[in-house]
Amino acid sequence: MAFKVNKYLPLVRRKFAVRMALAVAVIAFVSNLNALIDLFLHPEISYFDAEHLIVGGATGIMVALLLGVVELYMRRYGEAEQSLKKELTKVQTYLDVAGVIMVALDTDGNIILLNRQGCDILGCTVARVTGSNWFDLFIPERDREPVKAVFFRLMKGEIDPVEYYENPVVTMEGEERIIAWHNTVLSDEGGAIIGTLSSGMDITERRQAEETLRTSEEKYRDLFENATDAIFLISADLRYVDVNRKAIELFGxxxxxxxxxxxxDVIPREQASRSKQEFEKLRTEGMYEKFVGRMFKKDGTDLDVEVSSSAIYDGRQFIGSRDIVRDITERKRMEEDLRNSEKRYRLLFETNPQPMLVYDVYTLGILAVNEAAVTTYGYRREEFLSMTIKDIRPPEDVPALLHHLAKPGPDLDIVPGVWRHRKKDGTILYVEIISHKLTFGGRQAELVLTYDVSERKRLEDELLNARKLESLGVLAGGIAHDFNNLLVAVLGNIDMAKLGGKAKGGITKWLDAAEKATLR
Structure with missing residues (x-):
């Protein structure tokens, strides 16, 4: 911009124009005042018009020449002024449509130009700030003096300008914004520094977003490094790009x-084809189900692993995956032990001679029965699996069952007492029960083993009845003995009354009757 202004300076030097006008006026007054008056009254007449040419000897010729020169310079000055105005208008238009702050400062730091975007960001008008000091208005107080010092050193030519830097500004409302500046020094045609021209982009939101992203990345890195599972970042060509601390510890x-x-490099050869297929599925679909396989450690041993993977994109382009790898070696061993245990349990369950069943502790539905239960109760296995444990109890015993189940008990419980079970044909079985809590098919359940004590119960009842009869006989004998003792006393007294000889008439008769009754 400085260059475009300077090219018009030779045409608009005011001192030259003033001096020329004064010289012409003096000469005109002395030589041909009337002609000059007529000339000024009729400006449309050219100074070189033959019909109105001032003739006055050498003086007249000089006047004519000088007036011609004045007219030439005045015309050029008018053209320059108009061109300059157009140029400045064009420049201002360019500045106003620019999406950045455009500000020009003189050597004192005063604002000589500010575009519309600058006014919008800073919350001001051009009229309000033109001529005001930029640093006093828009630089935060904490930064003001250091920034001023650098600016004045720049104006003195002591330091080279910094083409790019970022610093905060404070708006008229007191809000701080972060601006990224590009700067250039303005010089006149003689090379002297006359100010600066700067363009500034408001990057406040970008910096805030970057800070948020940085914080997010720090959190991600913290989670990444301290995760309990191994995490791998893998490129699109299956190479490792990054690994976390757990991956280093786990695999060596x-x-x-x-x-x-x-x-x-770290999977069995026979697993390679499947791994490639799963990775291709990830590339096309963005995810796949958990992959279970094996990976080698540095010492040559292998681990059973479960891999959860998610795709990484740059825009729409697939660039790799993020794999979370969990060591499930111990879990696989436990699962194998459990399978073996279940096989042994199933064998013991099925071959046990005592009836056994498994039921859900929440629904009371029967989940499994062994062959002995099928034989003892008379229900087919399919029928059992559609029943609950209430269905093998007499209806009048169900409340007692529910009351017992509502009470917490140990994992292994020898249920006290004898319970009544009902067979399919209605026959009542007397059973003793041992129960054990377990997980069956992922459900909370109890295993119940029943002992049929019906025969023992019958014998116990018969023995009890026999003991009752025996006790009754002993009691009857005792009572008879006691009565005999009483009768002996009565008979003795009757005999004594008779022997007394004093009994008369009816009394003797009564004594005889009492004696007969006692001896019956």
């Missing part, structure tokens, strides 16, 4: 070693 490879390796 240093991070530098991981970054030189491919996924195919």
């Amino acid at each position: 490879y240093a991070k530098e070693e991981w970054l030189t390796m491919s996924v195919l």
Whole structure:
């Protein structure tokens, strides 16, 4: 902008124009005042018009020449002024449509130009701030003096301008914004510094977003490094790009070693084809179900692993995956032990001679029965599996059953007492029960073993009845003995009354009757 202004300076030097006008006026007054008056009264007449040419000897010729020169300079000055105005208008238009702050400062730091975007960001008008000091208005107080010092050193030519830098400004409302500046120094045609021209982009939101992203990345890195599972970042060509601390600990490879390796380097050869298929599925669909396989450690041993993977995109382009790898070696061992245990349990369950059943502790539905239960109760296995444990109890015993189940008990419980079970044909069985809590098919359940004590109960009842009869006989004998003792006393007294000889008439008769009754 400085260059475009300077090119018009030779045409608009005011001192020259003033001096020329004064000289012409003096000469005209002396030589041909009337002609000059007529000339000024009729400006449409050219100074070189033959019909109105001032003739006055050498003086007249000089006047004519000088007036011609004045007219030439005045015309050029008018053209320059108009051109300059157009140029400035064009420049201002460019500045106003720019999406950045445009500000020009003089050597004192005063504002000589500010575009519309600058006014919008700073919350001001051009009229309000033109001529005001930029630093006093828009630089935060904490930064003001250091920034001023640098600016004045720049104006003195002591330092080179910094093409790009960022610093905060404070708006008229007191809000701080972060601006990224590009700067250039303005010089006149003689090379002297006359100010600065700066363009500034408001990057406040971008910096805030970057800070949020940085914080988010720090959190991600913290989670990444301290995760309890191994985490791998894998490129689109199956090479390791990054690994976390757990991956290093679990597999024994240093991070530098991981970054030189491919996924195919740490899996069995027979697993490679399936792994590639799953990775291709990830590429096309963005995810796949958990993958269970094996991976080699640095010492040559292998681990059973479960892999959860998610795709990483750059825009719409697939660039790799994020794999979370969990060591399930111990879990697999426990599952194998459980399977073996279940096989043994199933064998013991099915071959046990005592009836056994498993029921859901919440629904009371029967989940499994052994062959002995089928034989003892008379229900087919399919019928059992559609029943609850209430269905093998007499209806009048169900409340007692529910009351017992509502009470918490130990994992292994020898249920006290004898319970009544009902067979399919209605026959009542007397049973004793041992129960054990377990998980069956992922459900909370109880295993129940029943002992049929019906025969023992019958014998116990018969023995009890026999003992009752025996006790009754003993009691009857005792009572008879006691009565005999009483009768002996009565008979003795009757005999004594008779022997007394004093009994008369009816009394003797009564005594005889009492004696007969006692001896019956």
